[in-house]
Amino acid sequence: MTNITFKQLRYFEALARHGHFGRAADACAISQPALSMQIKELENELGTILIERGARQIRLTNFGEAFALRVRDILRSVDELGELARASREGLVGRLRIGIIPTVAPYLLPTIIGKLNQSYKDLDIHVRETLTPKLIQELSDGRIDTAIVALPVSEHSFTEVGLFEENFMLVRPSDDADKPVPEAELLHEMRLLLLEEGHCFRDQALSFCGVASARPWDGLDGSSLSTLVQMVGVGLGVTLLPEMAVAVETRSASVSVANFREPQPTRTIGMIWRKSSPLSVQLLRLSELVRQSALSLRSEQGFDTVTTH
Amino acid sequence: MTNITFKQLRYFEALARHGHFGRAADACAISQPALSMQIKELENELGTILIERGARQIRLTNFGEAFALRVRDILRSVDELGELARASREGLVGRLRIGIIPTVAPYLLPTIIGKLNQSYKDLDIHVRETLTPKLIQELSDGRIDTAIVALPVSEHSFTEVGLFEENFMLVRPSDDADKPVPEAELLHEMRLLLLEEGHCFRDQALSFCGVASARPWDGLDGSSLSTLVQMVGVGLGVTLLPEMAVAVETRSASVSVANFREPQPTRTIGMIWRKSSPLSVQLLRLSELVRQSALSLRSEQGFDTVTTH
DNA sequence: ATTTGTCATAGTTTCTACTTATTGCTGCCA
DNA sequence: TGGCAGCAATAAGTAGAAACTATGACAAAT
Structure with a gap:
């Protein structure tokens, strides 16, 4: 298991760049012995000499050169981690x-x-x-x-x-356009077409009608609002539409749309x-x-x- | 300046892999609080949440996922540093x-x-x-x-x-093949052809002849042993060749080669x-x-x- | 309501990495 | 040749980081 630390890599990179322990240490804002020790530690862990220490100057070993190249890559990647984090803090990302x-x-x-x-x-x-x-x-x-x-x-x-919030609107065959809007309680005496079991909109509609759940006209549940409207258009019954769906769904069917009287059915x-x-x-x-x-x-x-x- | 440590990345990677602080800590052979703290520290430094802590399970955040990918890359690179070192320890490399x-x-x-x-x-x-x-x-x-x-x-x-060690051998025109090998002191009375100034072989040859440096036949210094042998071949003089050069250089010239008598001239x-x-x-x-x-x-x-x- | 699983917090201890001061080596210059 | 200067290594001491154990808090499951 590698026990190399980033500090060691940073120090080494500085040393490789400056070619001088003292100046590298300055660049890292630490003392020269601190840097020396970390470099030595790094060499120990690698089991290899990175730096050839001459009396008057130091030099990277052959391996040190190769090592430095890779180290620079790694340090860059790490810096990018920080950037990535900063970017993601700003807003939604990914x-x-x-x-x-x-x-x-x-x-x-x-x-x-x-x-x-x-x-x-x-x-x-x-x-x-x-x-x-x-x-x-x-x-x-x-x-x-x-x-x-x-x-x-x-x-x-x-x-x-x-x-x-959006209101529910009554959708009837276009022939019924002029008829008065029925009260909620009367709805379930008409053929009220609804979405199949599981849709919350079905439950919401039912609760507006004051009906628990069971209904007489089984087999006529639609799988989409679009289907329901089409069914209404050919006279199979009436249905409810959420306000937002009206414009789209009634475009291609001869149905009439009406608001209920207050209190209007609604959902959030x-x-x-x-x-x-x-x-x-x-x-x-x-x-x-x-x-x-x-x-x-x-x-x-x-x-x-x-x-x- | 990033203050991210390598440990933090290792711990985070383990956590990402195990999806569990305790087990990740085990995998890292440390205690769970130690790992928790390092992860928190990492998040602090990044200024971003990496882990969504649920009561019953944890999950990487969106950013955490992206982060983990990069971290794995980095960890792999660092491991490779170790490998590189090991490889270079074995023998000459690069x-x-x-x-x-x-x-x-x-x-x-x-x-x-x-x-x-x-x-x-x-x-x-x-x-x-x-x-x-x-x-x-x-x-x-x-x-x-x-x-x-x-x-x-x-x-x-x-x-x-x-x-x-290699001996110096005397190279003469092939006509001289049967003549006795002259003593060293007599060499400089013959036309002794040598390499130009600067070659150590020139100095070695001169010292063998007991001559300091100056010589009468200027303008005839050769820039390579090959040239010298060719010159000997056309009768311009004699020269010395290091043993190792003889086989190659005398192949295409009509010269004769002879050993000196003991003590033979030699170089190390x-x-x-x-x-x-x-x-x-x-x-x-x-x-x-x-x-x-x-x-x-x-x-x-x-x-x-x-x-x- | 209690137990369980899980992560966070607290208090301590151990180890690590830093600092300053000093030594030791090497090359340079008088 | 002997002393000086430059530079890195070593030594000794200190501060801070990171580890451990024990405990707390909280949500989920029973």
Whole structure:
């Protein structure tokens, strides 16, 4: 096992450069004997002479020359470690793994990634799109760094930061556009089409309707909001859409979209990460960036008006 | 200025590999707190967190991963330093710069270099052929590692090792082959052709003749033994040749070669190096190899017989 | 609620690396 | 040739780093 120290290498490098113990010691801001001893120690550990000590001058041995070359390489690498650390302190660096739920992903992601690429050049972004429980698991395991989900998740080891609230909107066949918006309780008497089991958005919708879980129209669960809207378009029933999805999903289906009356159904989208995550500071900054993305998205789409197709 | 120590990197690498402070500490044969403290110190110096400490397990941070990769590189390089040292301890390694005088070089060098290449694979041999004073200077300056010259050189800072003795032989035009070999004192009454000023062989020959230095036949000094022999061949005079040169130089000239009567003129060829040279041990071994080369060369050429062309 | 596993902290001790002072060697110069 | 000057090695003492043991704190598992 090598017992060489960096000090020894630094001292040796100085000595090689100056060719003089005293001046090298000065350069290292230590006394000449200190340097002498470290060099001797280094030679001992190597079992080889590095320096040929003449009375009037010293000279690197053949091996010393070869050694010095490599040592310089090593010292440079070590210095670079420091640089790397400094760079990483400044901001996000390397890889960032984001988890995100499917009912948010398609609408928010493009904007987020765009902004991220712009703010953090050279950041390698991985996205994991899956259901909340999986995201929570993966976050715990350290397979992702943060996740965008509906709050609350109530994991005590996670930090939660709210990003925005979004309303649920009623999507009906376009023929129903002029009908009055039904009360929540009446929804489950209509054919309410929902995402399949496991999506938090399904549970949120159900809870808004005041229904526990079981439902009559089995077999009609959709695997994506897009599918649901298409189904509504051909008259199979009605569904709910999160505000953010409306613009995209209703573009190519003849459906009408309406706000519910107060109290409107709503959900909170937020970001979570491990409390112990060393990225905490950066993630908090990131959450601000995501909030901005959502805001700008919303104003683009003009959500104050009731959109009808 | 980086104050990172080598220990810290080793400890960190172990920690990264084991993912566990206790086990990493065991692997490093130290206690767990010792390792903890060094890791903390490392993080302090970097100003960055490397390890995310969970209650039940630890995990490298994003930066920690990147850091670990570089650290492994560095550790490997340092280990290689040790290997390099070990390799160089075994024998000659890298570059060997040999100086040699012109009246020996052409005859001995081919054999030496052959043997050297065979004994020390990967040894980078540089040869410097010049006059003794220059060689001594360059040896002092460390521009060559050793030199093969005629002894003694009497430099107190050099080690001298005798390699072999060689006789001087008389070279006359082939017509003179049957004439008796003249006494030394009579030589300078013949046209004695010698090397130009500066060659030690010239001085040796003159001293054999009992002559100080000045000579009547100026303008006929040769710059190489080969030239001298050619001059003898066309009847311009006689010359002396070191034993070792005879076979090569008299091959293509119609000259006769004769031994002097006892006491024969002779010179000692030897190897010298700085007493302070760290290669001393290897050079001593090398001198043995050179001695062998000279011996085998001599027996090949059958120097016990008086060679005549 | 208790135990267990794991890392951090505290207090001590041992070792390491530094400092100053001095010696020893070598070459230079008078 | 003898003394001086330059330079590195050695000696002795001190300060600081890094190690150890013991203990604490905290979250997870039982």
